[in-house]
Amino acid sequence: MKYKYQIILLGSLGELxxxxxxxxxxxxxxxKLPINSFMIxxxxxxxxxxxxxxxxxxxxFGAKNGDFKNIDLIDRLVKDGALILPIFYTKDLFxxxxxxxxxxxxxxxxxxxxxxxxxxxxxESFGKLRQTRKVFISYRRDESxxxxxxxxxxxxxxxxxxxxxxxxxxxxxxxxxxxxxxxADCDVIVLLNTPEFLTSRWCKEEIAEASAKKIGIIQLIWPxxxxxxxxEFCFPTQLxxxxxxxxxxxxxxxxxxxxxxxDELVMKAESIRARNLASRQDSLITEFTNFAVMYGxxxxxxxxxxITEELGKNKRRIFIPIIGIPQSIDCNxxxxxxxxxxxxxxxxxxxxxxxVRIRAKWLNHLDWLxxxxxxxxxxxxxxxxxxxxx
Amino acid sequence: MAATELKxxxxxxxxxxxxxxxxxxNTSDVIAIRDSVxxxxxxxxxxxxxxxxxHPSITPLINYVCQKLGINIQQHVAIYQSKFFxxxxxxxxxxxxxxxxxxxxxxRNQSLLxxxxxxxxxxxxxxxxxxxxxxxxEEEYNLFKxxxxxxxxxxxxxxxxxxxxxxxxxxxxxxxxERLVKDYRYMSLFQKIxxxxx
Numbered sequence: 001m002k003y004k005y006q007i008i009l010l011g012s013l014g015e016l017x018x019x020x021x022x023x024x025x026x027x028x029x030x031x032k033l034p035i036n037s038f039m040i041x042x043x044x045x046x047x048x049x050x051x052x053x054x055x056x057x058x059x060x061f062g063a064k065n066g067d068f069k070n071i072d073l074i075d076r077l078v079k080d081g082a083l084i085l086p087i088f089y090t091k092d093l094f095x096x097x098x099x100x101x102x103x104x105x106x107x108x109x110x111x112x113x114x115x116x117x118x119x120x121x122x123x124e125s126f127g128k129l130r131q132t133r134k135v136f137i138s139y140r141r142d143e144s145x146x147x148x149x150x151x152x153x154x155x156x157x158x159x160x161x162x163x164x165x166x167x168x169x170x171x172x173x174x175x176x177x178x179x180x181x182x183x184a185d186c187d188v189i190v191l192l193n194t195p196e197f198l199t200s201r202w203c204k205e206e207i208a209e210a211s212a213k214k215i216g217i218i219q220l221i222w223p224x225x226x227x228x229x230x231x232e233f234c235f236p237t238q239l240x241x242x243x244x245x246x247x248x249x250x251x252x253x254x255x256x257x258x259x260x261x262x263d264e265l266v267m268k269a270e271s272i273r274a275r276n277l278a279s280r281q282d283s284l285i286t287e288f289t290n291f292a293v294m295y296g297x298x299x300x301x302x303x304x305x306x307i308t309e310e311l312g313k314n315k316r317r318i319f320i321p322i323i324g325i326p327q328s329i330d331c332n333x334x335x336x337x338x339x340x341x342x343x344x345x346x347x348x349x350x351x352x353x354x355x356v357r358i359r360a361k362w363l364n365h366l367d368w369l370x371x372x373x374x375x376x377x378x379x380x381x382x383x384x385x386x387x388x389x390x
Numbered sequence: 391m392a393a394t395e396l397k398x399x400x401x402x403x404x405x406x407x408x409x410x411x412x413x414x415x416n417t418s419d420v421i422a423i424r425d426s427v428x429x430x431x432x433x434x435x436x437x438x439x440x441x442x443x444x445h446p447s448i449t450p451l452i453n454y455v456c457q458k459l460g461i462n463i464q465q466h467v468a469i470y471q472s473k474f475f476x477x478x479x480x481x482x483x484x485x486x487x488x489x490x491x492x493x494x495x496x497x498r499n500q501s502l503l504x505x506x507x508x509x510x511x512x513x514x515x516x517x518x519x520x521x522x523x524x525x526x527x528e529e530e531y532n533l534f535k536x537x538x539x540x541x542x543x544x545x546x547x548x549x550x551x552x553x554x555x556x557x558x559x560x561x562x563x564x565x566x567x568e569r570l571v572k573d574y575r576y577m578s579l580f581q582k583i584x585x586x587x588x
Contacts, residue, residue: 053422053548053574081575208450211424212458232405232447233424272421279421282574283429290578356428356458381432381459384581 001267003054003275004039005126008077010070011061013042016087016110020059024119031123032159037270043070052080055278057122057303062088062097062107074101078301081286083125085118085303104300104310121303127187127277134186135269138165138202143194144222145252151190154262155269180209187273187280188216190265191234195225204230212356214283216276218268223249235272237265281305284321284354284380291383307352316344319378322353354380396465397588398513399434400541401442402530403427403521406551414524418550422574423522424451426546429576430519431455433585435466441513443505443530444471444489453486464488470509474501506530510537516588517542523552531556544584547571 007024009017021040028035041049041056050056058077063069077084078101086107088097094107108114127133135155139148148164155162163182183189189210191202207230210217217234221227223244227236241247245256257265285301292299298310299319307319378386405423406414431452434440436459442448449469456463464487473494490512492505510533518534518541520527531552535543543565547557557570573579 052572053419204446204450205454207447208454211451212428212454214425214428216421227407230446230450232407233420233451235420236408238409275419275421279425279574283425283577286575287577290575291581294578294582356432356455380577381436383577 001034001037001271003271003278004037005274006039006041006050006054006056007122008041008046008050008056008058008082009061010043010058010073011087012063012067012069013061017059017061020115020118023115024122027119027123032157034158034267034270037267037274043073046073053278054274055126055281056080056082057125058082058084059118059122060084060086060098060102062086062094064089064097066096068099071099071101074099081282081289081301083301083303083305085121087118104298104308106302106304108303125303125305126274133160133273134163134188135160135273136163136165136183136186136189137192138189139192140194140197141252143196143250143252144192144255146255147220147257148192150256150262151192151265154266155190158266158270160269183210183215184213186215187276188218188269190269191217191219193219193221193225193227193231195222198228198231202231204228207231207233214276214280214354216272218265218272220265235268280323281321284323284352287380288319288321288352288383288387291387295387297387311347314345315347317347318349319352320349322351349375351375351377352380352383353377356380397438397516399430399438399440399584399588400509400513400515400518400534400538401427401430401440401448401521402518402523402527402534403442403448404445404523404526404551405447406522406524410524413555414551417554418522419548420522422546422549423551425574426521426549426576427451428455429580430521432459433577433580435459435463436461437466437585438516438588439466439468439513441468441470441509441515443502443509443526444469449486468513470505472501472505474498502526502529503533506533507537510534514538515541517544517584519584520545520553520556522546522549525552527552528556531560542584542587545570546576548574 009021025035028038039049060074074084084102084105086098086102086105087110088094088107089110090097091109095103098107108118137148137151152162152164191197207217211233219227219234219236221236221238223239223241239249241249243257243261245258248255285307289299289301289307292309300308302308305321309317311317403423405420406418408415427448428451431440432455435456467486468488468490469486470490470492472492476494492508495501495504515538518538520531543561545557545561545565546553547570567583569579569583
């Protein structure tokens with residue numbers, strides 16, 4: 001697999017870090033996620049394995065004796081916008097067990113009841129929940145139905161939430177609104193690019209829109225067809241007759257891909273999902289923090305995936321990134337936010353979002369937040385100016 | 391900002407394909423190419439002018455981003471296209487007014503060279519940005535450097551393909567910067583290394 005989810009373990013490692021990792025992989029198995037889609041990174045293999053273009057979650061294990069390790073790597077990871085969870089051991093001693101560079105990070109006071117929570121935070125940041133692992137298969141019914149169903153089943157079995165585009169759309173009819181709505185929340189689209197597919201279903205405007213919305217596109221191009229030069233923003237695979245069972249590629253109801261090919265495709269979907277997830281988080285969260293730092297603001301990306309800004313005197317501003325459809329601000333994050341609200345004096349809360357990605361009607365779903373807070377919104381295109389002025 | 395103060399930025403980008411030379415495809419990161427083109431359009435077009443040789447996948451993406459941002463882009467983009475590729479023009483061309491067509495010389499490379507020379511003769515560029523790509527991006531880099539010797543050059547090594555080869559083998563040290571290799575936050579990157587400097 002080219003792209004992976006990176007689990008990074010730094011600080012004072014020992015029994016606890018080993019236990020966390022083994023529990024993490026137990027959970028990964030339980031969720032039927034492919035084990036080799038995760039990479040464990042320590043300080044020793046950091047330089048050779050870490051890459052800023054893949055999602056990462058960092059556990060920083062504190063030191064009771066104040067002998068802090070890996071400060072240089074933490075500095076780099078903070079700049080890269082990695083999610084970092086500092087773990088400390090003694091109540092009220094966060095600041096003596098965790099290095100200063102992480103002083104404004106939400107830490108976790110460890111005891112054995114927290115194991116699940118620690119693992120969930122990491123998996124959550126990679127979108128472990130099935131409903132956040134959306135894949136969309138788009139195909140043309142009179143050319144590739146059996147292959148579409150075959151891939152649907154394979155992806156579903158691997159814990160993806162698959163949406164099969166079975167609506168029949170007549171030639172020339174605009175791509176249905178509902179399909180777009182559902183598709184825009186996917187990380188990955190698999191296009192079965194049969195000879196008539198792009199002429200009838202998709203055109204370059206749709207490919208451009210999907211790309212602008214930062215969705216990863218896998219194209220399987222049929223043996224009797226080739227990649228169109230208006231749809232190159234994708235991961236293309238040119239299929240050969242030999243990729244199909246008995247070389248039969250043009251029977252819409254009977255053609256099937258060989259199992260080995262399907263297995264590879266599932267891994268590819270996972271890999272592209274990982275790369276794309278990093279892109280989405282970067283394009284919103286890290287861009288925001290980068291601009292904020294440019295204007296000298298003290299911002300921190302919390303392990304629960306929201307951003308806090310220190311205003312001094314225990315005052316904070318909070319910025320909540322909207323990445324998928326807003327309902328996906330999950331309960332965990334909601335609970336963390338409430339805790340934030342109790343511990344600090346919150347000056348204001350902003351939802352930050354990418355105008356190019358999000359549909360206006362999604363924002364209406366956020367009314368629940370308004371019930372008890374005054375929420376303002378901030379578009380990505382305005383980050384630079386807003387942070388300069390506010 | 392008055393129109394006369396617009397700075398001109400040249401974009402050279404394309405997506406390496408597996409059936410072409412593997413030296414481009416193997417290192418390319420199509421998501422990074424996608425993200426950096428979107429970020430460049432969002433950073434440059436609102437206040438400056440983006441100029442590129444029309445590419446059938448890149449042009450629709452930039453067009454979509456501009457539409458979503460609600461920017462009136464006509465003064466802020468210029469697209470050059472050789473009539474050699476006339477029958478392959480993407481429909482999006484109709485959405486841009488500033489399209490300049492150059493003669494079809496009957497042969498692909500000569501027609502492309504004419505298009506590129508015309509484009510580089512038509513503007514004084516403040517900067518050229520090179521993203522992903524294959525032979526075409528390398529050719530545009532070489533010609534741009536020769537014809538626009540005073541322009542700043544930004545080569546996004548992190549997008550791979552031709553950009554990586556140019557960065558590793560051709561780019562003068564003065565234009566190298568660790569962020570071009572490791573930083574995928576392209577909006578803030580362009581703000582820092584491009585917009586703030588022109």
